[in-house]
Amino acid sequence: MSRKDAKYRGIKCLNCETSLDISEKYCHHCGQLNSTKKLTVKDFIEEFFANFYAYDSKLRNSIISLFTKPGVAAKEFCEGKRQHYANPFRLFLSISIILFILVGIKNKNTEESFTNQNSNTAVLKELKEEINLGVIAIDTVSKKVFHRDSIYKANEIPKSANDFEVFNLTLTSFRNFHYKNPNLSTDEALDKLGYEKSKLNRYWFEKSKSLKSNEVFKEISEYILEKLPFLIFLSIPSIAIIFWIAFYNKKINYTSHLVLCYNFYSFFFIILLLFEILDYFLPTFEDFLSYIFFFIIFPFYLYKSLRNFYQNSRWKTIIKFILLNLLFMPIAIITFLAALTISVILF
Numbered sequence: 429m430s431r432k433d434a435k436y437r438g439i440k441c442l443n444c445e446t447s448l449d450i451s452e453k454y455c456h457h458c459g460q461l462n463s464t465k466k467l468t469v470k471d472f473i474e475e476f477f478a479n480f481y482a483y484d485s486k487l488r489n490s491i492i493s494l495f496t497k498p499g500v501a502a503k504e505f506c507e508g509k510r511q512h513y514a515n516p517f518r519l520f521l522s523i524s525i526i527l528f529i530l531v532g533i534k535n536k537n538t539e540e541s542f543t544n545q546n547s548n549t550a551v552l553k554e555l556k557e558e559i560n561l562g563v564i565a566i567d568t569v570s571k572k573v574f575h576r577d578s579i580y581k582a583n584e585i586p587k588s589a590n591d592f593e594v595f596n597l598t599l600t601s602f603r604n605f606h607y608k609n610p611n612l613s614t615d616e617a618l619d620k621l622g623y624e625k626s627k628l629n630r631y632w633f634e635k636s637k638s639l640k641s642n643e644v645f646k647e648i649s650e651y652i653l654e655k656l657p658f659l660i661f662l663s664i665p666s667i668a669i670i671f672w673i674a675f676y677n678k679k680i681n682y683t684s685h686l687v688l689c690y691n692f693y694s695f696f697f698i699i700l701l702l703f704e705i706l707d708y709f710l711p712t713f714e715d716f717l718s719y720i721f722f723f724i725i726f727p728f729y730l731y732k733s734l735r736n737f738y739q740n741s742r743w744k745t746i747i748k749f750i751l752l753n754l755l756f757m758p759i760a761i762i763t764f765l766a767a768l769t770i771s772v773i774l775f
Contacts, residue, residue, distance in 0.1 A: 436465040486514040494695045499733035502691040506684045516690035523697045524661055530704050576600045576642040579608070582622040592645075599644050602636035660696075664689050667756075674752040675738050688737050695729065 432453065439448055441455040441462065448455060452462050490513045493501035505513050574586065574593075580601045585594055605617055614633050615625050623629045639647060664686070671685040703718055734752070735745045 431461060431463040431465045431467075433465075436463045438462060438464045486512065487519065490514045490519055490691075490694075491698070494691060494698070497736065498695070498729050499688065499691070499736035502684075502688040502733075503737045503739075505691075506687055516687045516694070520661075520664075520690040520694045520697070523694055523701065524658075527697050527701050527704070528658065530701065576644075577604065579604045579621075596644050599632060599636050599639070600642045602633045603639050603642060606633070606637050660693060664693060670752060670755045674748050674755055675734070675740075677738075680738075688733065692730065692733055696726075 434450075437448075437450050437452070439450060440446070441448055441458060441460060442464070443460040444455065444458045446455055446457040448462055454461055490501055493513070501513050502516065505516060572586070574580065574597055576596065578601070580597055585597050585601075601621065602617070605621060606612075609617065609620075612620070614630050617633060618625050618629055641647065668682060668686040668689045671689060672680075672682050675685070699721060703721075706713065706717070731745065731749050734740075734749060735742070738745070738748075740748065
């Protein structure tokens with residue numbers, strides 16, 4: 429016998445104590461099933477799978493819509509069709525957590541692999557020979573070539589080098605010096621290298637110790653990319669303001685723009701998840717696909733989302749799309765600078 433059978437219905441909700449008619453299957457106040465039947469193991473299992481399927485079907489509908497009808501799920505959710513789709517914020521948060529975990533596991537495995545390589549003397553020697561080819565700068569006056577595997581004192585770094593080359597040479601020199609003289613303190617190392625014992629130089633010397641290789645900018649960029657999903661997560665409310673400005677309409681409030689942003693970035697994060705998985709099996713093919721996605725599919729998907737959500741004409745959507753990108757640039761620059769600053773501080 430099912431708990432939904434009429435014979436088990438009561439005249440008062442067991443949850444909120446609202447008076448009910450015997451014909452009511454669910455409480456009209458709190459929505460709980462109107463049943464006085466004691467819970468059995470069978471009922472418990474049935475309710476678990478019923479609730480799971482309810483969310484699972486919403487999740488399935490949302491993901492299918494994200495891939496086949498850009499912007500439609502957000503539009504229908506804002507119009508009130510909320511039983512058909514998963515909550516946009518909940519969906520985005522779930523995908524974000526999975527992506528964070530996957531990226532974290534991948535980076536941990538990469539670190540362990542690098543550590544295992546360094547523990548092998550023969551491999552380390554081979555790596556050092558490869559590193560010898562890494563040219564960072566060339567002095568235009570003396571024609572001297574500067575390598576990332578060497579150690580240079582402060583007065584030896586070429587004056588003709590740009591800021592990035594100077595920073596790269598300084599950090600790799602710090603790292604290589606510490607590798608050869610691990611027992612020296614930071615102040616002693618800076619003295620021998622001819623650097624002022626300032627807070628900044630001490631900070632960079634300490635940071636250089638944590639570098640896994642002499643490819644400084646590659647490591648920093650990988651760290652930024654690792655934190656990018658989290659930065660996007662924090663910046664979405666600001667991005668929604670840009671959508672609100674570009675597509676200002678009295679009938680569309682800020683929350684509706686926010687829903688579109690969450691759905692749009694849910695799709696974006698799902699693609700990143702797929703790329704992370706693909707990179708594990710086919711790294712070369714993943715690079716090729718990522719270029720296609722970011723430069724062709726991604727802009728087109730955004731255009732279709734805007735067209736379906738705001739219901740504007742094709743040319744008006746294109747104009748708004750251009751405006752949106754113009755407004756987006758300052759936020760993108762700020763986000764990049766924030767990512768760079770946070771990455772440098774926490775690296």
